Amino acid sequence: MDENEPIVLNWSSGKDAALAYHLLLQNQDYKVSKLLTTLSAEYDRVFMHGVREELLDMQAARMGLPLIKVKLPASPNDDVYKNAMQQTLSGYKKEGISTAAFGDIFLEDLKQYREQQLEQVGFKAIFPLWKKDTRDLVRMVEAAGIEAIIVCVNDKYLGKEFLGRKIDNDFLNDLPANVDACGENGEYHSFVYNAPFFTSAIPITKGEVVYKKYTPVDNKDANWDTGFYFLDIIAI
Numbered sequence: 001m002d003e004n005e006p007i008v009l010n011w012s013s014g015k016d017a018a019l020a021y022h023l024l025l026q027n028q029d030y031k032v033s034k035l036l037t038t039l040s041a042e043y044d045r046v047f048m049h050g051v052r053e054e055l056l057d058m059q060a061a062r063m064g065l066p067l068i069k070v071k072l073p074a075s076p077n078d079d080v081y082k083n084a085m086q087q088t089l090s091g092y093k094k095e096g097i098s099t100a101a102f103g104d105i106f107l108e109d110l111k112q113y114r115e116q117q118l119e120q121v122g123f124k125a126i127f128p129l130w131k132k133d134t135r136d137l138v139r140m141v142e143a144a145g146i147e148a149i150i151v152c153v154n155d156k157y158l159g160k161e162f163l164g165r166k167i168d169n170d171f172l173n174d175l176p177a178n179v180d181a182c183g184e185n186g187e188y189h190s191f192v193y194n195a196p197f198f199t200s201a202i203p204i205t206k207g208e209v210v211y212k213k214y215t216p217v218d219n220k221d222a223n224w225d226t227g228f229y230f231l232d233i234i235a236i
Contacts, residue, residue: 004031007099007126008092011035011067013051013059014190015141015148015167016103016129016182021063022144023128024101025197030126033097034066036088038081041071049189050152050210050230055202058235062198082117089121101126105134105184134181135172142168147194147201155211155227157187163231164206191233207232 009024009032011017024030037056039046044053053069060067070084089100100118104111104127115125129137141148148167153160157179165171167190172181179187194201210230 003028005029005099006031006033006097007101008032008034008036008068008089008097009101010103011037011056011059012103012189013037013046013049013056013192014103015146015192016105016137018146018148018192018195019137019141019144020101020103020128021197022146022195027128030099030101032065032101034068034092035060035063036068036070036100038070038072038084040074042074044071047072048152048186048228049191051191051233052235055191055204055233055235058202059192059198062200062202064199085117086121089118089123093122098122099124099126101128103127103129105129105137105182106131107184134184138167138172138181139169145194145196146192148190148192149231149233150188151191151231151233152189153229154187155229160209160211160229162188163209163229193233203236204233205236207234 007030009017009021021032024032037046039053045051046056056067056069068088070088072080072084100123102114102125104114111127111130118125150162150165150167153162157176175181183189193204210232211227212230213227
């Protein structure tokens with residue numbers, strides 16, 4: 001492996017991606033040269049986080065990194081997603097990048113899916129947070145100086161009162177026993193407004209709360225029915 005191999009980091013705007021980047025900064029083998037995010041073409045927001053595109057731009061600017069945006073239909077099927085990502089990654093390959101990093105923690109099927117798709121375009125995957133204890137990761141977020149708030153909750157697990165909560169030890173203590181500390185099962189999503197690798201904090205205010213039902217196009221379980229509360233975060 002070459003020293004400081006250039007890689008692309010899949011950037012969700014949330015705490016796991018931020019913590020993965022924080023750890024990669026300490027790794028002499030890799031250098032994150034690009035951020036990659038998928039957004040809804042209909043709403044110009046990050047999928048499942050609901051974060052506005054302009055806030056993504058503000059994060060990337062404060063990190064001094066180019067942000068590549070892949071815009072997809074509001075409910076893309078798997079083929080649409082695969083084709084868009086493979087086209088994007090093939091372009092990176094021409095620039096000498098062949099490694100992608102992710103903030104995944106323990107979902108084995110998702111890890112295998114990513115690795116299989118990357119292999120098709122000659123990429124490999126790395127997972128800086130893989131198999132780490134999620135409660136320890138939340139503590140690492142706070143200790144590292146990464147500041148993030150909850151912007152989306154799955155109402156099967158958390159009430160809307162958790163929206164806007166800062167991710168810290170107090171938050172950790174208030175989580176129900178059936179909720180993963182990092183929300184790895186989709187219980188919640190977050191937005192990072194400040195970090196030690198930002199040139200400055202992003203000034204934000206809390207907007208309206210919206211409730212939406214979400215059903216994947218390819219889902220085959222007729223009983224699958226989940227609602228999400230979203231907190232709109234606005235730059236000020």
